[in-house]
Amino acid sequence: MEQTIFPKINSDLRLRIVEMICKSGEGHIPSSFSIVDIIEHIYSFELNVNPKNPTWVGRDYFILSKGHGAAALFVVLEKHGFISSSDIAAYGTKFGILGGHPDSTKVPGVEASTGSLGHGMPMAVGIALGLKIQKKNNRVFCLVGDGECQEGTIWEAANIGSNQALQNLTVIVDWNGSAQQLMPLENLEAKWQAFGWNTLVIDGHDPLSLQKAFKETSINSTGMPQVLIAKTVKGRGVSFLEGHGLWHHKIPNSTELEEIHRVLSE
Amino acid sequence: MLKIGEQDEKIVVIVGDISHGLLKDFRKNYPERYFNIGICEPATVNIAAGLSRVGLIPIVHTIAPFLIERSFEQIKLDFGYQELPGNFISVGSSFDYSKLGCSHHSYADVSLMAHLPNSQIFLPGSGLEFEIFFRESYKTNHINYFKLTENPHGVEIHEKDIKVGKAITIREGSDLTILTTGSELRNCYDAAEVLDRNGIDSEIIYLPTFKPFDSAAVRKSISKTKKFITVEELSAQDGLFNAVLRSIIGLGGVVGKQMAIFDFLRIYGSYSDLQEVAGLSRDHIVQNSKALLREEV
Numbered sequence: 001m002e003q004t005i006f007p008k009i010n011s012d013l014r015l016r017i018v019e020m021i022c023k024s025g026e027g028h029i030p031s032s033f034s035i036v037d038i039i040e041h042i043y044s045f046e047l048n049v050n051p052k053n054p055t056w057v058g059r060d061y062f063i064l065s066k067g068h069g070a071a072a073l074f075v076v077l078e079k080h081g082f083i084s085s086s087d088i089a090a091y092g093t094k095f096g097i098l099g100g101h102p103d104s105t106k107v108p109g110v111e112a113s114t115g116s117l118g119h120g121m122p123m124a125v126g127i128a129l130g131l132k133i134q135k136k137n138n139r140v141f142c143l144v145g146d147g148e149c150q151e152g153t154i155w156e157a158a159n160i161g162s163n164q165a166l167q168n169l170t171v172i173v174d175w176n177g178s179a180q181q182l183m184p185l186e187n188l189e190a191k192w193q194a195f196g197w198n199t200l201v202i203d204g205h206d207p208l209s210l211q212k213a214f215k216e217t218s219i220n221s222t223g224m225p226q227v228l229i230a231k232t233v234k235g236r237g238v239s240f241l242e243g244h245g246l247w248h249h250k251i252p253n254s255t256e257l258e259e260i261h262r263v264l265s266e
Numbered sequence: 267m268l269k270i271g272e273q274d275e276k277i278v279v280i281v282g283d284i285s286h287g288l289l290k291d292f293r294k295n296y297p298e299r300y301f302n303i304g305i306c307e308p309a310t311v312n313i314a315a316g317l318s319r320v321g322l323i324p325i326v327h328t329i330a331p332f333l334i335e336r337s338f339e340q341i342k343l344d345f346g347y348q349e350l351p352g353n354f355i356s357v358g359s360s361f362d363y364s365k366l367g368c369s370h371h372s373y374a375d376v377s378l379m380a381h382l383p384n385s386q387i388f389l390p391g392s393g394l395e396f397e398i399f400f401r402e403s404y405k406t407n408h409i410n411y412f413k414l415t416e417n418p419h420g421v422e423i424h425e426k427d428i429k430v431g432k433a434i435t436i437r438e439g440s441d442l443t444i445l446t447t448g449s450e451l452r453n454c455y456d457a458a459e460v461l462d463r464n465g466i467d468s469e470i471i472y473l474p475t476f477k478p479f480d481s482a483a484v485r486k487s488i489s490k491t492k493k494f495i496t497v498e499e500l501s502a503q504d505g506l507f508n509a510v511l512r513s514i515i516g517l518g519g520v521v522g523k524q525m526a527i528f529d530f531l532r533i534y535g536s537y538s539d540l541q542e543v544a545g546l547s548r549d550h551i552v553q554n555s556k557a558l559l560r561e562e563v
Contacts, residue, residue, distance in 0.1 A: 126316015
């Protein structure tokens with residue numbers, strides 16, 4: 001099968017996602033692949049958190065508003081010590097704490113229970129507002145899907161975020177083209193700008209692009225919240241998973257799994 | 267709100283462009299903890315969950331249908347599912363906005379909120395009841411809903427009788443139990459006086475706390491009278507009547523009648539006009555009580 005040539009980052013995390021989802025028979029592989037590089041970057045370089053004390057009051061917050069990308073978050077949480085390999089092994093079972101969407105009441109390091117689109121980002125706005133009221137310096141990051149940007153509550157929250165001048169809030173849009181399948185919107189950046197946000201368009205899979213963009217957000221002194229519109233590819237990493245349609249919620253069969261292993265192990 | 271806001275700096279008030287006059291003192295004294303978010307109720311509720319997440323005590327306030335029914339997914343998931351506490355104070359009750367049409371009515375809000383395991387629900391029929399319930403509940407680990415009315419019942423109730431989770435026996439009697447909540451206490455009280463003049467001795471059990479429901483008090487009264495009527499400005503599908511039925515399971519030889527809202531109240535007029543159309547006036551209570559007493563057990 002044809003392979004995509006791309007900087008081979010996070011193949012280990014992609015493999016972990018596939019193994020976890022295949023074992024349980026439940027999950028969204030392509031949606032997780034499009035965001036795993038972003039989430040891994042945030043946990044490695046941006047978040048001030050303590051896996052041994054996930055509710056530490058001095059922590060930064062990450063909210064995965066695109067809840068069906070949970071597998072990506074879980075493998076990153078495992079890598080950074082919030083959850084264990086047994087938790088990953090029990091994914092999707094009655095014995096475990098991990099399921100198809102993140103649950104803040106169960107999973108250490110998960111700040112919001114998402115799954116219904118349009119909820120995580122307003123929650124992030126609320127957290128950012130609360131931290132501002134408390135005069136704390138903690139930062140808030142929230143990842144939304146581009147399809148999720150069709151939800152009205154995203155724009156209600158965007159309006160509130162800029163009106164409340166939430167400089168401590170950074171939203172990342174996983175712009176993998178899902179929205180284009182239904183209600184095309186060519187200029188998502190302009191829409192966010194119209195709501196008063198600082199914007200930056202980046203490559204959501206390129207470590208250098210992520211590094212440069214997040215550095216800019218860390219020195220944001222504009223007084224306004226910011227959004228990184230990250231161009232990504234759904235299923236990025238394995239060519240036959242890329243794109244939209246069949247693979248959104250499909251579980252690989254044994255042959256497909258073998259091929260995925262081969263590609264990601266090279 | 268001002269007094270509690272003074273004592274508790276965790277309180278944050280969020281309104282949907284309403285009650286500016288009532289809350290002006292709080293706004294003036296604590297501008298950093300008062301937000302008039304505007305007309306976006308689902309996001310407003312959602313944001314309140316974020317405030318709760320960082321340890322603040324949100325109080326969200328707007329008109330009942332928009333606060334609860336429009337935003338129920340946010341209440342259900344962002345508060346209920348995440349087990350976050352918060353306070354919701356509505357205005358407009360069920361049909362206080364009697365001249366504005368059904369878009370501003372809410373008959374099912376109490377039912378919706380009752381589905382959440384961690385909720386507490388109050389229908390205070392007086393300012394004193396609200397003050398007591400709010401003070402006792404606002405910082406507990408619950409999702410508190412206060413359904414306020416602009417038509418207080420005006421029946422005198424002693425402060426010591428007003429307790430979270432407790433029914434109040436307004437009037438003792440032996441022929442019939444009238445159970446009610448919120449502003450309908452007025453009509454029930456007046457109806458009881460008419461019934462009394464007709465030789466019918468009715469007992470009034472008033473339940474301003476809908477949840478936790480004082481099943482013991484309800485069961486005790488109906489065990490005695492064996493006849494009951496529920497009078498509520500709530501949906502007939504699920505409200506006070508259902509809560510009473512759950513309280514008397516297994517109690518034999520009882521007859522009851524439901525007075526509730528069965529359909530949209532599609533007229534405009536005064537509050538009492540709509541009570542009349544809903545079949546919840548004083549005279550309706552009297553007629554239904556007499557009819558109930560004519561039924562054979």
